Amino acid sequence: MTISDIAKAAGVSPAVVSRVVNRDKTLRIGKETRARVQKAIDELDYAPNAAARSLRSASSGLIAMVVHDVTNPVYGEILRGAQQTAGALGKAIIVSDGSHLDDRASRLLELIGGNGVDGLILQAGGVNSDLVLARAGRKSVPTVLLQAALDTNAHLVCLPDSRATQIATDYLLSLGHTRIGCLATGRELTFTRNRERGWRQAMELAGQSVDAGSIVYGHPSIEDGRASATQLIEANPSMTALLCFNVVAAIGALQAVQDRGLRVPDDLSIVAIHDIDLADHLSVPLTTVAMPLFEMGARAVELVSDKSTGFEGTTTIDTRDPELVVRKSAAAPSR
Amino acid sequence: MTISDIAKAAGVSPAVVSRVVNRDKTLRIGKETRARVQKAIDELDYAPNAAARSLRSASSGLIAMVVHDVTNPVYGEILRGAQQTAGALGKAIIVSDGSHLDDRASRLLELIGGNGVDGLILQAGGVNSDLVLARAGRKSVPTVLLQAALDTNAHLVCLPDSRATQIATDYLLSLGHTRIGCLATGRELTFTRNRERGWRQAMELAGQSVDAGSIVYGHPSIEDGRASATQLIEANPSMTALLCFNVVAAIGALQAVQDRGLRVPDDLSIVAIHDIDLADHLSVPLTTVAMPLFEMGARAVELVSDKSTGFEGTTTIDTRDPELVVRKSAAAPSR
DNA sequence: TCCAATTGGTATAACGATTTACCAACAGGT
DNA sequence: ACCTGTTGGTAAATCGTTATACCAATTGGA
Numbered sequence: 169m170t171i172s173d174i175a176k177a178a179g180v181s182p183a184v185v186s187r188v189v190n191r192d193k194t195l196r197i198g199k200e201t202r203a204r205v206q207k208a209i210d211e212l213d214y215a216p217n218a219a220a221r222s223l224r225s226a227s228s229g230l231i232a233m234v235v236h237d238v239t240n241p242v243y244g245e246i247l248r249g250a251q252q253t254a255g256a257l258g259k260a261i262i263v264s265d266g267s268h269l270d271d272r273a274s275r276l277l278e279l280i281g282g283n284g285v286d287g288l289i290l291q292a293g294g295v296n297s298d299l300v301l302a303r304a305g306r307k308s309v310p311t312v313l314l315q316a317a318l319d320t321n322a323h324l325v326c327l328p329d330s331r332a333t334q335i336a337t338d339y340l341l342s343l344g345h346t347r348i349g350c351l352a353t354g355r356e357l358t359f360t361r362n363r364e365r366g367w368r369q370a371m372e373l374a375g376q377s378v379d380a381g382s383i384v385y386g387h388p389s390i391e392d393g394r395a396s397a398t399q400l401i402e403a404n405p406s407m408t409a410l411l412c413f414n415v416v417a418a419i420g421a422l423q424a425v426q427d428r429g430l431r432v433p434d435d436l437s438i439v440a441i442h443d444i445d446l447a448d449h450l451s452v453p454l455t456t457v458a459m460p461l462f463e464m465g466a467r468a469v470e471l472v473s474d475k476s477t478g479f480e481g482t483t484t485i486d487t488r489d490p491e492l493v494v495r496k497s498a499a500a501p502s503r
Numbered sequence: 504m505t506i507s508d509i510a511k512a513a514g515v516s517p518a519v520v521s522r523v524v525n526r527d528k529t530l531r532i533g534k535e536t537r538a539r540v541q542k543a544i545d546e547l548d549y550a551p552n553a554a555a556r557s558l559r560s561a562s563s564g565l566i567a568m569v570v571h572d573v574t575n576p577v578y579g580e581i582l583r584g585a586q587q588t589a590g591a592l593g594k595a596i597i598v599s600d601g602s603h604l605d606d607r608a609s610r611l612l613e614l615i616g617g618n619g620v621d622g623l624i625l626q627a628g629g630v631n632s633d634l635v636l637a638r639a640g641r642k643s644v645p646t647v648l649l650q651a652a653l654d655t656n657a658h659l660v661c662l663p664d665s666r667a668t669q670i671a672t673d674y675l676l677s678l679g680h681t682r683i684g685c686l687a688t689g690r691e692l693t694f695t696r697n698r699e700r701g702w703r704q705a706m707e708l709a710g711q712s713v714d715a716g717s718i719v720y721g722h723p724s725i726e727d728g729r730a731s732a733t734q735l736i737e738a739n740p741s742m743t744a745l746l747c748f749n750v751v752a753a754i755g756a757l758q759a760v761q762d763r764g765l766r767v768p769d770d771l772s773i774v775a776i777h778d779i780d781l782a783d784h785l786s787v788p789l790t791t792v793a794m795p796l797f798e799m800g801a802r803a804v805e806l807v808s809d810k811s812t813g814f815e816g817t818t819t820i821d822t823r824d825p826e827l828v829v830r831k832s833a834a835a836p837s838r
Numbered sequence: 839t840c841c842a843a844t845t846g847g848t849a850t851a852a853c854g855a856t857t858t859a860c861c862a863a864c865a866g867g868t
Numbered sequence: 869a870c871c872t873g874t875t876g877g878t879a880a881a882t883c884g885t886t887a888t889a890c891c892a893a894t895t896g897g898a
Contacts, residue, residue: 215616220884222554239579260610281550555854
């Protein structure tokens, strides 16, 4: 079923069919001719060929989204937001885990190089994100980075990261904690630095000092969270509270505390960044700071699709301020 | 950078460039000519246009995957498997949540209709899955259904569902339980029926009767699991164990029990289908039955990409048998 | 009656890559 | 000198859609 088949069936030229399908406002056409065309389209179940259309119009209606780890629930929220907006804009999303980009043959790289996607949303810092980014840059594919400023002409969309850790730290301080450790994410990531800054500022404002050994950087996974938390606890026996930059790592931290026969929050309080609904059902319900992840996904798609804005600049998602969700993992210190 | 630019730069015809890029074995070419072409490709950073290539070759290298809910961790595993295999086959995956297909304008529907995807992997039973399926069928897009037999010519890939619930039920029976309820998933889903069968068979084999009121059907979400479990508990006061068809619903069930001031496993034992790493960190670590989700995702991609097999038939993933993962949510009954 | 305008379309050239068939030049054998 | 192979490529026709420019009738007004 090509456009010419429809044209033949309706007794018009292919151009008319195309213009009917695309709702061309400049097309002048008789009532009944239009009806004939529409009928042919319906009866023959015509749908325009995607490749031909992309070729001609130089736009595919596809957006690539590369994230670190598709199994992290935090990413699920971002994707949901992205999907919703993409749906509204008539675009589809190609998802890729950073880890699958190592093959030279990666289809995603081919697509980025060959105009196969209209835009790229990249959570930088992943395995081969530089490779992707370099390719996108050379081919000038509109790119939006999630929470990671890099030296490239891409738009950056950020969460109120330093506010979030500030709020978390202030809460712990208000409970009476003074020795507050940090279980951070990758040191090279921009948002890690922002969150670290929030924590430091809050501590400083409260007149508390922090020493170098009270922050440790790790991956946002349960296992790594557990290992890093263990290390932190051993290095800082006097620490009474722990601020985790990722909720998944916090789950590992919870485990680490329990491994040592200690209790949360009695022996150690924990507050984590990012609220997920599972947080309420853990061995100790986690007190968290909720960030607008859904909105970030949505906004990223919006920005990457918007031809009017240039691709440099920073957008901070602040539709709502980070919000403290108090559960049971933080309490007043017992020592 | 089109193929002609490269051809011009290398002083050859576009045909040669194309055949070099695609490693055409039948191409006879001089050593140094090939070098010249390769140099032009590298220096000008040429990448073939995806749309043109798809148009000519009638294949996009894209696979659509539609799932119920991208935030369910169970889906994450399936996607991981799918990604890995897709990467190896040089394909990319377009992911869509069932819920975003309602807009008429959905890009995914357009792609399916217009040869924009090489195949479709569909978790049926979702919001508008029939719509997608009908479209794919009419356009004869290779389709693989996940765990849901439907009246269409699509390949079906299944998990050993009835074995899983059998194993779970046998375990509960071996602990001494006789009144075992079922928190099932959507009644219309094939895998629900298979799991239900496994449960019934195990009960029957053990000489236990089950009455109609001891099974309830719900959505795989925490909230629904909580509501459904409450209903089930109230209707069956003598029930001592609960088999949940989805681990996320089981989290809700856990909550439901605790809401009533009861304890797991003392007052009620819970076993859930699907093992996720979070299961170990819940308020009560869940005993689960692990199924090869990753393999299912991988196999689905393989099947949908394989032109040699017809698209009818059923594949059951049994690379490993369902495996009981004993944690702390099931114990001998106290009454 | 004649000159605009308007109506209702159509013809054609791209878009960029692939593939089939073809061909020129030369070497080697007899 | 003549035929046969081989080497090293090339020409041109698609794939299906869309945008630009154009055009033949008809209508309306003076």
